[in-house]
Amino acid sequence: MSNIVEISQLNKLYDNGYQALRDVNLTIEKGEILALLGPNGAGKPTLISTICGIVNATSGSVTVGGFDITKDYRKTRAMIGLVPQELHTEAFESVIATVKFSRGLFGKKPDDAHIEKVLKDLSLWDKRNSAIRELSGGMKRRLLIAKALSHEPSVLFLDEPSAGVDVELRRDMWLVVKKLRDTGVTIILTTHYIEEAEEIADRVAIINKGHIQLVENKVELMRKLGKKQLTLELKEPLTTVPGALSEFDISLEQQGYQLVYSYDGTQQHTGIATLMRVLSEHEIHFKDLSTRQSSLEDIFVDLVKETV
Secondary structure: OOEEEEEEEEEEEOOOOOEEEEEEEEEEEOOOEEEEEOOOOOOHHHHHHHHOOOOOOOEEEEEEOOEEOOOOHHHHHHHEEEEOOOOOOOOOOEHHHHHHHHHHHOOOOOOHHHHHHHHHHOOOHHHOOOEHHHOOHHHHHHHHHHHHHOOOOOEEEEEOOOOOOOHHHHHHHHHHHHHHHHOOOEEEEEOOOHHHHHHHOOEEEEEEOOEEEEEEEHHHHHHHHOOEEEEEEEOOOOOOOOHHHOOOOEEEEOOOOEEEEEEOOOOOOOOHHHHHHHHHHOOOOEEEEEEEEOOHHHHHHHHHHHOO
């Protein structure tokens, strides 16, 4: 699969001395969904704005579809659709008028069939003649997506697209995103709903303090860094973890009524059998047990903590 976005040694140093991006290297494959995750202030908006040509980099290079974003600005910008985090729309304009206008801004010929499809996919067709000021916050968010799709971009940036959108509409929106990916559109999204990234993304990139900390296939990331936990519900509470269990990665929780054992689920020998034997030998009895696989959010939090 070929790369549609290539970023090399990208830096952004603002006039006040704040360095928002530090030697960012990243390639984005054509037709993939990449989740760009990071804590507040990590550099996500600056990176997106730089790729889109809104912010000028201090050094480094970015190409989209093989074209340099500075030398070939018109070509690269026409290939990109951006859904910003902020809701900025003309209050008195109609839904369909603003989407058609957005298409015209990129020199695209009118295409009523395409505009109709976009609005229907985003459940906005029934509101096409409504003034934007009459829309709910969730509908305005979907309108921003419609505007970004109006000129049929090859690369779509979604900056917190589900913020302010209810659960049902959020689900519909992700179905649209998956359909776009199936047609070859490359999608880069940022979200604070990390469970959404876990469900929809092909790869995950984690940015922290302006630097790309990790880029990994989601499944491989979960396999390599994901842990499993075995939780034992004790019949009688413990005040401390017994010394006999010191060889295990185990903690005492819920006022002493739970023993939580963390282990690597990818290993052939998990240590569970040995743990059970030690518990029996020391007459530590439990009434129930359960297992849990760590989520992408758990992995993300652990990685970010390591650099604090």
